[in-house]
Amino acid sequence: MSSxxxxxxxxxxxxxxxxxxxxxxxxxxxxxSMYAGPLSQLVGRRLLMRTVHLYAGLLLPVPIVVAxxxxxxxxxxxxxxxxxxxxxxxxxxxxxxxxxxxRLGKFNPGQKLNATFIGASIVVMLMxxxxxxxxxxxxxxxxxxxxxxxxxxxxxxxxxxxxxIVLAFRDPDALNGMVHxxxxxxxxxxxxxxxxxxxxxxxxxxxxxAIGDIGARPAHDATxxxxxxxxxxxxxxxxxxxxxxxxxxxx
Amino acid sequence: MTEPDRGAPVGRRVFxxxxxxxxxxxxxxxxxxxxLEQVVAPIEAKDFTGLxxxxxxxxxxxxxxxxDFPHRARDQYTLEVKGLVxxxxxxxxxxxxxMPATKLKRDFQCVTGWRVPDQHWTGVQLSKLLDRAxxxxxxxxxxxxxxxxxxxxxxxxxxxxxxxxxxxYQLESKPLSRQHGGPVRLYVAPMxxxxxxxxxxxxxxxxxxxxxxxxxxxxxxxxWVGRSNGRDDAPT
Numbered sequence: 001m002s003s004x005x006x007x008x009x010x011x012x013x014x015x016x017x018x019x020x021x022x023x024x025x026x027x028x029x030x031x032x033s034m035y036a037g038p039l040s041q042l043v044g045r046r047l048l049m050r051t052v053h054l055y056a057g058l059l060l061p062v063p064i065v066v067a068x069x070x071x072x073x074x075x076x077x078x079x080x081x082x083x084x085x086x087x088x089x090x091x092x093x094x095x096x097x098x099x100x101x102x103r104l105g106k107f108n109p110g111q112k113l114n115a116t117f118i119g120a121s122i123v124v125m126l127m128x129x130x131x132x133x134x135x136x137x138x139x140x141x142x143x144x145x146x147x148x149x150x151x152x153x154x155x156x157x158x159x160x161x162x163x164x165i166v167l168a169f170r171d172p173d174a175l176n177g178m179v180h181x182x183x184x185x186x187x188x189x190x191x192x193x194x195x196x197x198x199x200x201x202x203x204x205x206x207x208x209x210a211i212g213d214i215g216a217r218p219a220h221d222a223t224x225x226x227x228x229x230x231x232x233x234x235x236x237x238x239x240x241x242x243x244x245x246x247x248x249x250x251x
Numbered sequence: 252m253t254e255p256d257r258g259a260p261v262g263r264r265v266f267x268x269x270x271x272x273x274x275x276x277x278x279x280x281x282x283x284x285x286x287l288e289q290v291v292a293p294i295e296a297k298d299f300t301g302l303x304x305x306x307x308x309x310x311x312x313x314x315x316x317x318x319d320f321p322h323r324a325r326d327q328y329t330l331e332v333k334g335l336v337x338x339x340x341x342x343x344x345x346x347x348x349x350m351p352a353t354k355l356k357r358d359f360q361c362v363t364g365w366r367v368p369d370q371h372w373t374g375v376q377l378s379k380l381l382d383r384a385x386x387x388x389x390x391x392x393x394x395x396x397x398x399x400x401x402x403x404x405x406x407x408x409x410x411x412x413x414x415x416x417x418x419x420y421q422l423e424s425k426p427l428s429r430q431h432g433g434p435v436r437l438y439v440a441p442m443x444x445x446x447x448x449x450x451x452x453x454x455x456x457x458x459x460x461x462x463x464x465x466x467x468x469x470x471x472x473x474x475w476v477g478r479s480n481g482r483d484d485a486p487t
Contacts, residue, residue, distance in 0.1 A: 010364075014282050018483035035312060035313075044316065046320065048318075076383035083262050084256050084260050084261070084262035084263050085258035085260060085261070085262065086258045086259055086260075086261035086262065087257070087258035088258070090258070113264055113265070115262075116262045116266050116269075117265075117269065118268045119266055120267075120268075120269035120270050120273075121269070122266070123273070124269065124270060124272075124273030124274075124385060125271060127270075127274070128273060128277060129274075129275070131277065134433065137434075140362070140364075140480070140481065140482075141281040142278065142281075143363065143456055144284060144363055144364040145276060145277040145278055145280030145281045145284075146277050146280070147277065147280070147284075147363065147364075148276055148277075148280030148281070148283060148284045149273050149277050149280055152275065152276070154411070218353045
């Protein structure tokens with residue numbers, strides 16, 4: 001049974017992720033090599049760094065915007081909706097004590113926060129970077145403000161992306177989903193039980209193997225009732241019943 | 252059946268909040284930055300681990316109007332004093348550093364807002380070089396040129412004779428690095444950084460002030476800290 005997998009990220013999502021990741025790493029490297037004292041003395045080649053930084057920066061929003069606009073971007077659009085919505089289970093997750101009992105959907109709250117922060121940062125960096133590059137119409141004060149914003153969001157991004165990479169390597173199953181697409185069904189069942197139930201719900205627990213799309217996904221309430229009817233094994237026995245129990249408690 | 256719990260659109264709120272924070276930061280960031288430079292930077296200066304120097308305040312930011320930093324080895328370097336003088340001359344790095352030195356400890360203030368506190372500069376007073384060349388009576392101003400020929404600056408003769416204006420070759424008791432404008436740069440202590448021509452090669456005495464690179468791009472010719480360019484920084 002351990003070879004069973006569930007499709008997590010489709011081709012469009014993976015391309016959008018890795019194109020954005022590549023551009024982001026180029027931007028962090030070229031940016032910090034121009035302004036972080038010790039690194040700037042090590043790297044040099046300022047004109048090259050500046051040119052690469054400028055074009056990589058202008059390209060940064062392109063992969064995600066194109067992927068969203070594509071006809072094939074349906075799953076990405078759906079996943080963005082999931083990243084947007086914070087349920088009661090997400091609030092439960094923030095409590096370390098009760099974390100194990102949170103019946104999470106496709107993404108955990110950390111992933112939601114990371115995606116939101118990086119998305120907003122792309123907008124902010126593009127805006128402040130453009131003021132720095134095309135400074136003509138702006139006052140000195142705004143230019144200084146743009147420098148300030150660009151600096152601090154860059155530091156925020158360094159930590160967010162550093163943390164993202166560390167956590168990805170700590171969870172090879174999840175990383176595998178972004179590299180190849182499918183994830184181990186056991187991983188999904190344990191860490192993303194609500195998503196697991198959604199994926200296997202109408203099939204009565206029989207997860208398909210990692211080929212192709214999963215077809216029509218059941219509606220939420222159908223999943224819920226299907227779950228109550230026959231999906232007892234999905235709930236971790238240690239925290240049995242928490243799926244309904246935690247929902248009634250306030251954090 | 253009732254709608255299942257789809258959750259609140261927290262992501263969208265956080266997203267818009269962060270973008271709003273970025274926009275607000277552009278508008279008020281200058282004030283916050285100035286506060287950081289004045290309040291936090293002196294603490295940072297006492298941090299011997301050097302870790303806080305990675306934070307974006309209280310540090311130099313290196314600018315160059317060309318894409319790169321010009322390079323000249325110290326033993327290849329010469330400084331030229333010419334124009335409206337009795338005896339034009341050139342001196343090598345070794346000759347310059349053998350002249351009587353002067354030291355200054357001042358804050359370094361950039362017109363874009365950042366400030367580095369308590370910097371120790373070592374060099375030769377510009378007035379000493381002027382005395383050696385013998386300024387002709389018709390000269391009223393100086394023109395400075397960097398050794399890549401790209402950057403130019405100006406001072407009036409009266410400004411150039413101030414005791415806190417020097418041709419600097421050391422910063423913090425270390426030879427001036429290439430990024431800081433080494434091996435030799437101008438250091439005009441009471442004025443914004445753009446007046447302190449980096450990679451200095453030529454000092455030319457002129458009949459009138461010829462505005463330099465940034466002055467042709469809108470900065471004030473008399474770049475006193477706190478009294479020019481519409482800024483109110485504390486004087487250095």
